[in-house]
Amino acid sequence: MDEIYRHFEDFSNVSIFLAYNVNVDALKYLKYPKDVYGLIGDFNEEELISKIEEYPRVIENPLDFVSRLIHAMRSGKPVEVPIKNTPELDSYFNSMVYDEERIGGQVGIISNLLSILNLKKIIAYSPILSKKQSQMFNNSENLVFPTEFNGKLVLKKPIDSFGNDELKINRIFEYPENLSISLKNITVTSKRANRFIAASRPENLRIEVHENLKSHLSKIGKMVDCAILSGFQAIKQSYLDGKTSDYYLDNAIEDIKLLKSQNPDLKVHLEFASIQDIIIRKKIADYILPHVDCIGMDEAEIANIINSLGYSELSEGILKNSRLEDVIKASKILLEQYNLDGVQIHTLYYIMYICKKGGILSEESLEKTLEFATILASTKASLGEINTTKDLEVGLNTPYNKHGNLLKEIAKNISIQKEYEKYNIVLVPSRIVKNPKSTVGLGDTISSGAFVGYISELKKAKSKN
Numbered sequence: 001m002d003e004i005y006r007h008f009e010d011f012s013n014v015s016i017f018l019a020y021n022v023n024v025d026a027l028k029y030l031k032y033p034k035d036v037y038g039l040i041g042d043f044n045e046e047e048l049i050s051k052i053e054e055y056p057r058v059i060e061n062p063l064d065f066v067s068r069l070i071h072a073m074r075s076g077k078p079v080e081v082p083i084k085n086t087p088e089l090d091s092y093f094n095s096m097v098y099d100e101e102r103i104g105g106q107v108g109i110i111s112n113l114l115s116i117l118n119l120k121k122i123i124a125y126s127p128i129l130s131k132k133q134s135q136m137f138n139n140s141e142n143l144v145f146p147t148e149f150n151g152k153l154v155l156k157k158p159i160d161s162f163g164n165d166e167l168k169i170n171r172i173f174e175y176p177e178n179l180s181i182s183l184k185n186i187t188v189t190s191k192r193a194n195r196f197i198a199a200s201r202p203e204n205l206r207i208e209v210h211e212n213l214k215s216h217l218s219k220i221g222k223m224v225d226c227a228i229l230s231g232f233q234a235i236k237q238s239y240l241d242g243k244t245s246d247y248y249l250d251n252a253i254e255d256i257k258l259l260k261s262q263n264p265d266l267k268v269h270l271e272f273a274s275i276q277d278i279i280i281r282k283k284i285a286d287y288i289l290p291h292v293d294c295i296g297m298d299e300a301e302i303a304n305i306i307n308s309l310g311y312s313e314l315s316e317g318i319l320k321n322s323r324l325e326d327v328i329k330a331s332k333i334l335l336e337q338y339n340l341d342g343v344q345i346h347t348l349y350y351i352m353y354i355c356k357k358g359g360i361l362s363e364e365s366l367e368k369t370l371e372f373a374t375i376l377a378s379t380k381a382s383l384g385e386i387n388t389t390k391d392l393e394v395g396l397n398t399p400y401n402k403h404g405n406l407l408k409e410i411a412k413n414i415s416i417q418k419e420y421e422k423y424n425i426v427l428v429p430s431r432i433v434k435n436p437k438s439t440v441g442l443g444d445t446i447s448s449g450a451f452v453g454y455i456s457e458l459k460k461a462k463s464k465n
């Protein structure tokens, strides 16, 4: 096996806490134009075209859904749009036939991935855990779910920890590259294989740690080396019971402080997702970013975040031209503005990590964490799911994409510019899978693999000093 894989096959020195979002992903493969036409049905094409331009940020009815799906296919970007959980819309999505169901949500995907990478302990938390959801977690000794019983913290396998919570199902529409459909006089062709997520937003889903568990967060923080937080994109501006986004975002800051209270060295990574509500997008930046150490996001997400910080021109440039130096500039802005340890960006063509020089990890060791992440991503892209470390040979045997060397060259030339003399800019080309089985969760896979690799390297380097 390749040296890189051997280098990372041992994560047994890392324990991690994961929160908040897990759900069932119901995947529907839109393989042929007829599958998309089947969704278009007998919608009036003029209406559909004007709805596409209207760009609804919440899916309230089937027309909103089909219009955003077509818009996403044309954009070439991974997209997630929240739905309004109305009975009509639920029955519309429930009436579709899905190809497979998988665990979803950053916590779900990352838990199962890390459980087969032999981490010492994974404490995975979600405010909702139904029986069906609990059965989708790997049944692995190192993967536990925190609950409270008689005032005590209990850590048991998810399968032994479920409550009578609502089941949250997100619908995932995967489509291949070059899938073409025509509407009146326009033709829409998917630029690349990607996924569209219609994300469920049940009223009683709150992104929080339940009251009875909150008092145990400091203990949990002491048990782990790091944490990945995700799911904030599901926070609504206001709820029927009068609570608001500020309540939950203040709560989240308190959770981070509690996790760090007995373990100040605990590193917290925030994994982004596409946030349609621009007010919530800005609030997540203002509330959460000052309290985390690392962030992971794709290029659309970094463009959107810096747009909400006022860098509209730079944001436009990234969304339109995906120029590497614009992504690096945006990463530096976030690094500086929030005094982060590191920013990890994943795009179709590369994975990049930017941090200040002077840390104890060398560029080589940072590069190896990204190398491993590309192997994880191409394995998952090929197989759909990674079930054993043996599967990683698939990713390892997937070559870098053809732009790889040029991208490394550009990153190198930028990193020696005066403006970046204080920064490490580490870029590894992705190993693009031509016809991926699925793409949902690849970013979660990349970010968690790279972050756990970073933590593992940090622990090894510290133990040598």
Ligand SMILES: Nc1ncnc2c1ncn2[C@@H]1O[C@H](COP(=O)(O)OP(=O)(O)O)[C@@H](O)[C@H]1O
Residues within 6 Å of the ligand: 078, 193, 273, 297, 298, 346, 347, 348, 349, 350, 377, 378, 381, 430, 431, 432, 433, 434, 436, 439, 440, 441, 442, 443, 444, 445, 446
């Ligand atoms: N066909 C493919 N082969 C290999 N990697 C891919 C492929 N398509 C996408 N990726 C990787 O997956 C990432 C998707 O990230 P993201 O949009 O955050 O996914 P998610 O949020 O669903 O986990 C891309 O940035 C890219 O690095």
Ligand SMILES: O=P(O)(O)OC[C@H]1O[C@](O)(CO)[C@@H](O)[C@@H]1O
Residues within 6 Å of the ligand: 021, 022, 023, 025, 080, 103, 104, 105, 106, 109, 170, 197, 199, 200, 231, 233, 234, 273, 440, 441, 442, 443, 444
């Ligand atoms: O925003 P939500 O509802 O937490 O869903 C997150 C979605 O992103 C993913 O985690 C992929 O990143 C999907 O598995 C999931 O459907």
Ligand SMILES: [Mg+2]
Residues within 6 Å of the ligand: 272, 273, 297, 298, 443, 444
């Ligand atoms: Mg992502």
